[in-house]
Amino acid sequence: MFQDNLSDTLKKLKITAVDRTEDSLEGCLDCLLQALAQNNMETSEKIQGSGILQLFASLLIPQSSCSAKIANIIAEVAKNEFMRIPCVDAGLISPLVQLLNSKDQEVLLQTGRALGNICYDSHSLQAQLINMGVIPTLVKLLGIHCQNAALTEMCLVAFGNLAELESSKEQFASTNIAEELVKLFKKQIEHDKREMIFEVLAPLAENDAIKLQLVEAGLVECLLEIVQQKVDSDKEDDIAELKTASDLMVLLLLGDESMQKLFEGGKGNVFQRVLSWIPSNNHQLQLAGALAIANFARNDGNCIHMVDNGIVEKLTDLLDRHVEDGNVTVQHAALSALRNLAIPVVNKAKMLSAGVTEAVLKFLKSEMPPVQFKLLGTLRMLIDAQAEAAEQLGKNVKLVERLVEWCEAKDHAGVMGESNRLLSALIRHSKSKDVIKTIVQSGGIKHLVTMATSEHVIMQNEALVALALIAALELGTAEKDIESAKLVQILHKLLADERSAPEIKYNSMVLICALMGSESLHKEVQDLAFLDVVSKLRSHENKSVAQQASLTEQRLTVES
Numbered sequence: 001m002f003q004d005n006l007s008d009t010l011k012k013l014k015i016t017a018v019d020r021t022e023d024s025l026e027g028c029l030d031c032l033l034q035a036l037a038q039n040n041m042e043t044s045e046k047i048q049g050s051g052i053l054q055l056f057a058s059l060l061i062p063q064s065s066c067s068a069k070i071a072n073i074i075a076e077v078a079k080n081e082f083m084r085i086p087c088v089d090a091g092l093i094s095p096l097v098q099l100l101n102s103k104d105q106e107v108l109l110q111t112g113r114a115l116g117n118i119c120y121d122s123h124s125l126q127a128q129l130i131n132m133g134v135i136p137t138l139v140k141l142l143g144i145h146c147q148n149a150a151l152t153e154m155c156l157v158a159f160g161n162l163a164e165l166e167s168s169k170e171q172f173a174s175t176n177i178a179e180e181l182v183k184l185f186k187k188q189i190e191h192d193k194r195e196m197i198f199e200v201l202a203p204l205a206e207n208d209a210i211k212l213q214l215v216e217a218g219l220v221e222c223l224l225e226i227v228q229q230k231v232d233s234d235k236e237d238d239i240a241e242l243k244t245a246s247d248l249m250v251l252l253l254l255g256d257e258s259m260q261k262l263f264e265g266g267k268g269n270v271f272q273r274v275l276s277w278i279p280s281n282n283h284q285l286q287l288a289g290a291l292a293i294a295n296f297a298r299n300d301g302n303c304i305h306m307v308d309n310g311i312v313e314k315l316t317d318l319l320d321r322h323v324e325d326g327n328v329t330v331q332h333a334a335l336s337a338l339r340n341l342a343i344p345v346v347n348k349a350k351m352l353s354a355g356v357t358e359a360v361l362k363f364l365k366s367e368m369p370p371v372q373f374k375l376l377g378t379l380r381m382l383i384d385a386q387a388e389a390a391e392q393l394g395k396n397v398k399l400v401e402r403l404v405e406w407c408e409a410k411d412h413a414g415v416m417g418e419s420n421r422l423l424s425a426l427i428r429h430s431k432s433k434d435v436i437k438t439i440v441q442s443g444g445i446k447h448l449v450t451m452a453t454s455e456h457v458i459m460q461n462e463a464l465v466a467l468a469l470i471a472a473l474e475l476g477t478a479e480k481d482i483e484s485a486k487l488v489q490i491l492h493k494l495l496a497d498e499r500s501a502p503e504i505k506y507n508s509m510v511l512i513c514a515l516m517g518s519e520s521l522h523k524e525v526q527d528l529a530f531l532d533v534v535s536k537l538r539s540h541e542n543k544s545v546a547q548q549a550s551l552t553e554q555r556l557t558v559e560s
Contacts, residue, residue: 007046009028009031009032009035010032010046010047010050010052025059025066026065026066026069029066029069029070029073030069032047032073033069033072033073033076036073036076036077040076040077040079040080041080043077044076044077044080044082044083047073047077047083048077048082048083048086053074053086053087053090053092054090054091056070056073056074056090056092057090057091057092057095060092060095060096060098060099061095062098062099062101062102062107067099067102067104067107067111068104068106068107068109068110069110071096071099071107071110071111071113071114072110072113072114074087074092074096074114074117074118075110075113075114075116075117078114078117078118078120079117084117084118084119084120084122087118088118088125092114092118093115093118093119093125093128093129093132094132096111096114096115096118097115097129097132097133097134097137099111100112100115100134100137100138100141101137105145105148105151108141108145108151108154109148109150109151109154112138112151112154112155112158113154115129115134115158116154116157116158116161119161120161123164123165126161126162126165127165127167129162130162130165130167130168130171133171134158134162135162135168135171135172135175136171136174136175138155138158138159139155139172139175139176139177139180140175141155142155142156142180142184143176143180146180146183146184146187152184153196156196156197156199156200157196159172159177159200159204160196160199160200160203163200163203163204164203169204169206169207169209169210172204172207172210173207173209173210173213177204177210177213178204178210178213178214178216178217178219179213179217181197181200181201181204181214181217181219182214182217182218182219182222183217184197185197185201185219185222186218186222191237191238191241194226194241195240195241195244198244198245198248201214201219201248202244202247202248202251205248205251205252206251208254208255208256208257208258211251211252211254211255211257211258212255212257212258212261214252214258215252215258215261215262216261219248219252220249220252220262220270223245223246223248223249224249224270224273226241226242226245227242227245227246227249227277227285230242230245231280231282231285239284242282242284242285243284246277246284246285246287246288247288249274249288249292250288250291250292250295253292253295253296254295256298259295259296259298260299260302263296263302265305266302266305266306266309271296274288274289274292274293274296275289275293275311275314276289277289277292278290278293278314278315278318279314279317279318283327283330286318286327286330286333287327287329287330287333290315290318290330290333290334290336290337291333291336291337293306293311293315293337293341294333294336294337294339294340297337297340297341297343298340300343300344303340303341303343303344303347304344304346304347306341307341307347307350307351308350311337311341312338312341312350312351312354312356313354315334315337315338315341316338316354316355316356316359318330318334319331319334319335319359319360319362319363320359320362322334323362323363328368328370328371331363331366331368331371331374332368332370332371332374335360335363335371335374335375335377335378336374338351338356338360338378339374339377339378339381342356342378342381342382343381345384345385348381348382348383348384348385348386348389349386351382352382352386352389356378356382357379357382357389357392357393360375360378360379361396361399363375364398364399364402369409369411369412369414369415372406372409372412372415372418373412373414373415373418376403376406376415376418376419376421376422377418379393379422380418380421380422380425383425383426383429383430384425384429385429386429387429387430387431387432389429390425390426390428390429390430390432390435391430391432391434391435393426394426394427394430394432394434394435394438394439395432395434395435395438396438397438397442400423400426400438400439400442400444401442403419403422403423403442403444404419404423404442404443404444404447406418406419407419407420407423407444407447408447417454417456417459419447420447420448420450420451420454420459420463421451421459421462423439423444423447423448423466424448424451424462424463424465424466425462426439427439427466427469427470428462428465428466428469431469431473433473433474436469436470436473436474436477436478437474437477440470440474440477440478440481443481445470445478445481445482445485446481446484446485448463448466448467448470449463449467449482449485449486449487449490450485451463452464452467452487452490452491452494453490453494457501457503457504460494460501460504461501461503461504461507464504464507464508464510464511465507467482467487467511468507468510468511468514470482471511471514471515471517472514475514475515475517475518476518479518479520479521482515482518482521483520483521483524487511487515487521488512488515488521488524488525488528489524489528491508491511491512492528492530492533494508495508495509495530495533495534495537496533502540502542502544502545505537505540505542505545505548506542506544506545506548509534509537509545509548509549509551509552510548512525512530512534512552512556513551513552513555516555516559522559525556530552530556531553531556531557534549534552534553534556535549535553536549537549538550538553
């Protein structure tokens with residue numbers, strides 16, 4: 001019976017669609033909607049086979065009283081994945097987009113649903129909608145119809161889907177979306193509604209221009225209020241909302257302009273509130289607070305101000321609370337903040353005397369690569385041009401042994417790279433024989449030699465300078481390790497390779513001269529015919545390289 005009635009309805013609909021008799025058309029459309037409510041998939045298949053979809057394209061006109069029902073039918077059939085391409089092929093997208101300019105709220109709602117369902121999960125169709133200019137239209141609708149809950153929800157769902165596409169961000173940034181969303185957010189009391197807005201805000205806030213717009217629209221104040229309201233609650237929804245709000249806050253600080261606006265010379269209300277999160281007992285707030293400080297610490301001025309105003313003590317206290325069975329994400333965030341704060345030259349000595357190295361070294365036993373990585377970066381920043389600190393750390397056998405161990409962490413390239421760089425930095429900044437002896441005894445030489453073959457010029461250079469210092473200060477101690485690591489052969493390759501950077505060639509020649517103080521290494525140099533390679537470099541376009549080639553050639557000739 002259902003099948004017969006449906007077939008009749010479809011036939012009748014075809015006739016009335018041609019005649020454009022709206023009463024009969026409405027009756028047919030009502031029957032179709034009933035059939036879809038009873039059995040959506042079967043009805044959709046029938047609709048597809050009947051050719052009705054093509055007719056719908058011509059019936060979707062703003063002045064028609066049937067547009068809302070037709071859009072509703074399209075929305076219902078497009079719930080089925082197999083119906084989406086037929087809807088596109090029937091040319092329904094363009095007339096539906098036109099209907100978004102309607103004043104009728106029911107038409108707008110059903111049109112939004114139809115477009116949403118047709119384009120569901122299809123980035124190419126969503127990109128097509130963006131190119132057709134739906135974003136400014138939807139933002140305008142949100143502003144006009146913010147009292148209509150169903151329409152508001154439809155707009156938010158659409159924004160959530162479209163905001164995932166990078167191509168949408170520029171269009172969103174040219175509208176007043178930030179203002180509209182913040183206005184809407186302030187009105188919401190229900191958790192679910194706020195969550196829906198959060199789902200739109202998060203992808204939008206990845207764009208720097210929109211970050212600034214959201215800050216200017218007052219989103220940060222809303223987020224701080226949520227944190228204050230939810231911080232002591234143990235309800236699952238409240239804990240989730242606290243996390244979302246504080247995460248979004250940190251995301252807003254990733255933009256340079258938005259971050260600087262909120263820092264306000266270190267006197268801003270937002271910055272002060274974020275500071276108060278660090279000593280709190282809530283792990284999520286501690287994490288967000290430390291990440292926020294790491295983001296504020298992205299320029300020298302901010303870093304200097306924060307160190308002068310006691311931020312280091314707050315962060316080291318936080319780390320102390322997480323040494324034993326601590327929260328790894330909090331450890332990582334606090335170390336990130338300290339690493340950034342240690343970049344300006346004037347901060348290094350202050351942070352060293354505040355006991356940062358001692359606080360950081362407590363995490364040497366950590367087995368978590370992200371924590372290891374930040375720990376290494378923090379120490380490397382702290383000892384830059386700080387000879388006394390570099391010597392103290394370089395004589396710390398436990399540290400050096402751990403570095404040598406991490407130099408072999410092949411599964412974690414970041415940890416491996418940072419360990420090598422710190423080994424080299426300990427030598428370069430301390431220029432200490434004791435440090436070199438500690439590194440040689442711990443088996444560090446082979447790693448420095450390997451580092452000289454790195455694909456990164458900066459790392460190659462750091463390794464060559466450290467090895468030259470070893471050769472100048474403590475060659476006798478390191479001789480055997482240098483020999484077994486085949487350093488002389490590596491230097492020959494670096495000098496012969498046309499792709500080697502000028503500074504690599506220069507430092508390789510300095511190192512060759514230093515190595516010739518060892519009888520066995522001198523013999524290796526002679527056996528490899530270095531003179532041929534070096535004499536070619538006398539005409540190198542880089543003056544320093546050419547000069548060093550002449551000096552090295554003289555040395556090789558005299559000592560041959």
